[in-house]
Amino acid sequence: MASPKRLQGLTAATITPMTPDGEINLSVIGQYVDYLVKEQGVKNVFVNGTTGEGLALSTQERKQLAEEWVTKGKNKLDHVIIHVGALNLPEAKEMAKHAAVIGASGIAAIAPFFFKPTNKDTLVAFLREIASEAPGIPFYYYHIPSLTGVKIRVEELLDGIKEQIPTFQGVKFSDTDLLDFAQCVKNNKERFVLLYGVDEHLLSALAMGASGAVGSTYNYLGKKYNLMLEAFAKQDLVLAQQHQFCTGEFLSFVFKLGFGVAQTKAVMSFTSRIPMGPPRLPLLSASMDFIEKAKAKMDSLME
Ligand SMILES: CC(=O)N[C@H](C=O)[C@@H](O)[C@H](O)[C@H](O)CO
Numbered sequence: 632m633a634s635p636k637r638l639q640g641l642t643a644a645t646i647t648p649m650t651p652d653g654e655i656n657l658s659v660i661g662q663y664v665d666y667l668v669k670e671q672g673v674k675n676v677f678v679n680g681t682t683g684e685g686l687a688l689s690t691q692e693r694k695q696l697a698e699e700w701v702t703k704g705k706n707k708l709d710h711v712i713i714h715v716g717a718l719n720l721p722e723a724k725e726m727a728k729h730a731a732v733i734g735a736s737g738i739a740a741i742a743p744f745f746f747k748p749t750n751k752d753t754l755v756a757f758l759r760e761i762a763s764e765a766p767g768i769p770f771y772y773y774h775i776p777s778l779t780g781v782k783i784r785v786e787e788l789l790d791g792i793k794e795q796i797p798t799f800q801g802v803k804f805s806d807t808d809l810l811d812f813a814q815c816v817k818n819n820k821e822r823f824v825l826l827y828g829v830d831e832h833l834l835s836a837l838a839m840g841a842s843g844a845v846g847s848t849y850n851y852l853g854k855k856y857n858l859m860l861e862a863f864a865k866q867d868l869v870l871a872q873q874h875q876f877c878t879g880e881f882l883s884f885v886f887k888l889g890f891g892v893a894q895t896k897a898v899m900s901f902t903s904r905i906p907m908g909p910p911r912l913p914l915l916s917a918s919m920d921f922i923e924k925a926k927a928k929m930d931s932l933m934e
């Protein structure tokens with residue numbers, strides 16, 4: 632699926648569907664692809680990331696999911712990016728190689744977060760080992776310091792990275808440091824794709840020059856966010872704000888109830904009517920109370 636087109640617009644960070652007893656459920660992924668494309672207008676996916684509980688899955692499960700997304704996305708999706716980050720290099724490399732073999736459009740990796748890289752050079756050395764297993768497809772760095780604890784600034788990381796990692800293509804920037812993000816855009820807009828990953832702040836990142844966005848809420852609010860991207864492209868800031876405020880109202884509401892990957896699975900289940908199943912421990916399923924309230928709020932906003 633090597634796509635000549637540069638990644639832009641919205642990318643859904645996919646949820647990993649599970650059966651009621653906690654096995655990965657590959658059988659609904661075909662339906663999931665159709666839902667994203669037809670109902671949300673989202674044609675790019677980021678598989679096995681945070682939302683996909685990638686770090687709670689075995690390597691075998693991650694490879695099966697990657698294959699299913701690539702297979703079912705053929706001729707429907709523009710980009711299938713596989714997150715291959717792991718705490719150990721051998722498995723990360725194995726998944727990178729596998730992603731290339733099955734025809735993924737790109738790979739991404741987070742920084743390892745148990746033994747952490749303490750400086751830019753060790754992080755680049757780690758990422759380079761992974762990227763070199765998939766020399767024919769783009770590599771993206773997934774920056775999510777709130778979860779990895781690795782706070783090396785992306786501005787610094789990008790300086791000279793192409794010389795070290797020839798397939799380096801961009802960053803999924805899941806942080807609220809918009810100064811760091813702006814510096815990345817300023818220094819690299821022509822060379823790299825800079826994807827913003829905090830959905831509720833996307834409009835601010837667009838103002839800073841983001842190339843696109845990767846996030847969990849584009850699974851079920853993609854249509855709204857696409858309207859926002861359109862309004863922004865037409866320089867209709869007032870309309871763009873209205874769309875950001877609408878999705879923001881939903882998120883602000885669910886944040887107060889307690890919101891994370893488990894709740895995202897529940898919201899996607901009632902929005903798409905595709906059963907996403909429970910999350911895997913240590914995450915716990917969303918409560919019935921959460922589901923009822925979140926659904927009522929969604930219905931009131933989308934009518
Ligand atoms: C921590 C986390 O999961 N971040 C996601 C992507 O990076 C976002 O898409 C959020 O889920 C979203 O912005 C809602 O807070």
Ligand SMILES: CC(=O)C(=O)O
Binds near residue numbers: 846
């Ligand atoms: C949100 C996001 O991009 C991820 O789940 O990895």
